[in-house]
Amino acid sequence: DTGVSQDPRHKITKRGQNVTFRCDPISEHNRLYWYRQTLGQGPEFLTYFQNEAQLEKSRLLSDRFSAERPKGSFSTLEIQRTEQGDSAMYLCASSPKSEQFFGPGTRLTVL
């Protein structure tokens, strides 16, 4: 399967813990995006990478969130000191230009 993959698919954690998610994009895509989606809503933009450079970060993203894309390949999204409001589906997408190819998402539940 050469699509976008994400790991883990599900994560349950206690409030205050740190979590890290991984995204492996389609190999020839240089654009990578992270989105967050809550029930009944569309995905909400979090951050964007062009190769290894993080070019944009949503103003809605607190400083507890950080993302990296070393060497322009896979990406990680870390949430520090998780809060119950962080519970959501975290989606990664890669793109060659316009249309975006999404992974299956990581569902985070913060207890």
Next chain:
Amino acid sequence: SQKIEQNSEALNIQEGKTATLTCNYTNYSPAYLQWYRQDPGRGPVFLLLIRENEKEKRKERLKVTFDTTLKQSLFHITASQPADSATYLCALEADAGGTSYGKLTFGQGTILTVHP
């Protein structure tokens, strides 16, 4: 502020009929608009992209129209089937002074149910 609205949260139709979904936007000047399908527990899947200078685009049983004067896109599924049941999302490239890097702003989605 920029806003995208999909006209209904849920749409129920009979198999074989045409489903029509609406996406309205305000305070945008998008270069293009996209439609995605999302099944429960899965990521969105790209369906169609229509550019601002295109009035209509078709792909198999799907048709999208884009009216930049009305600031509206219509998404049609003809000869609908129960397998078409899913959430459909419209998305616009967020306008950030021409350097939006392709990031998308999504509508809230319309849940389509096609009954046999």
